[in-house]
Amino acid sequence: MSKVRLEALKEALIEQNQKKAKDLTEEFLRAGVQPKDIIEVISDGLKLVGDLFERGELFLPEVMRSANAAKASLSVVLPMMVKEKAREGRGVIAIGSLGPHDIGKTIVSSTLIADGFRVLDMGINVTPGVVEDFLRNNEVDILALSILLTSDIDKCANVIERARKVRGGIKVMVGGAAMSPETARKIKADAYGRDANEAVKIARELTGRR
Structure with missing residues (x-):
């Protein structure tokens, strides 16, 4: 499979074309491209897109459509990754x-799943109450939060504080446009990930499964 052909999938995301993204993913898998x-x-x-x-x-509605195109592609490829990695x-x-959008979250989620983690998606615009309820109802090792706006930094600190009241030993990693290592320390997160690959490395370290 040529690199030029693979680039067509990127174009499908930018074009916000769900069907094209899914069809290309199926084509690539049939051609033997690795998930x-x-x-x-x-x-x-x-x-x-970001x-x-x-x-x-691009504007927010277009970004959301691009994210949906990515999810259409991931719906085909992730089950194969899960089968390969489930035993780990x-x-x-x-x-x-x-x-308000989940571009970064989608990138990080797919990379974590590909590495063998089970990822539970809480969605967008999460609040402290949403996180508290989620943690009460699910066994979780790590809470991962994407912070896009500087106006949400204080809310993130509140989310982390309340999350630890529900699960005292939970580890928290943060990322996103509004985050930095210094800000992560200030809001008492355990780790800051600059990108998806770094998030995987951190998740391995936090779970002791390097």
Whole structure:
């Protein structure tokens, strides 16, 4: 499979074309492309979408449609990754975005699943109450939070504080446009991940499964 052909999947995400994204993913798998390589293409495509959004070349409704196209592709490829990795049982991660879109969350989720973690999605615009209820009803090793807006930093600190009241030993990792290592320390997160690959490394360390 040529690199040029794989690039067509990125284009499908930017074009917000769910059917094209899903059809291409199925085509790639039939051609023998490895699931992890397809996930890498999806992640790269979503990063491009995020860049276009930050530059004002895409707007939030378009970003959401791109995310849905990525999810259509992931719905085909992730079950194969889960089958390959299920025996490793790395741990359970609850992931949520405090902001209005889930581009970053989708990238990180797919990469964590590809590495063998079980990921429970709390959605977007999560609140302290949502997280508390979720943790009461699910056994979770790590809470992963995406913070897109600086105005949500205080809310994130509140989420972390209340999460630890529900599960005292839970580990928290954070990322997103509004985060930095310094801010992560300030809000008492256990770790900050700059990107999806770093999030996987951190998750392995936090669960003691390197």
